[in-house]
Amino acid sequence: MMNSVKHARMERGMTQVQLAEKTGVTRQTVSLIEKGKYNPTLKLCLSICYAVGKSLDQLFWVNEGEKREENYR
Amino acid sequence: MMNSVKHARMERGMTQVQLAEKTGVTRQTVSLIEKGKYNPTLKLCLSICYAVGKSLDQLFWVNEGEKREENYR
């Protein structure tokens, strides 16, 4: 469950605590999401998007060698 | 929690049952998500994306009068 939340957050010069406050969630939750150790809710994903000024695709779409289905698009 | 899952599914000529099977989830879950009554997991959102051949932004980004934060982008 890789994502680019950490990169986007640091671009904005935000700390995990600040992002957590802004998204109404705990610092631990932010940490685990950045580490890819859990599977956030869509609502939370959107909150994070708003907080760091990125879209869902920019933050959570896995472009690399990830397990995207072969017959996509 | 509006989204365009239903529209995308019908474009593909899929039934709720088929989408449910393809995403490894229950028909009821698909129904509730389409009705906007539930807040799916990122993993499930991605499964749905793959199944109907759309991106996260295309399916789950709320462009309309939704509560997107004023200072986005």
Add this chain to the structure above:
DNA sequence: ATGTCATGTAATATATAGTTTACAATATTG
């Protein structure tokens, strides 16, 4: 009319996302 098919929805149960508290580890800065 009757028989499927696709969908909406409710009740109860289970898995897991997110909280709380707490401590450790690693920057970072004086």
Add this chain to the structure above:
DNA sequence: CAATATTGTAAACTATATATTACATGACAT
């Protein structure tokens, strides 16, 4: 170095996403 800020992580708890079973309804054939 010491002091402080930032992050990683663990255990026990709470909230909620999802499963299971079940019933109801409308569409559309036959």
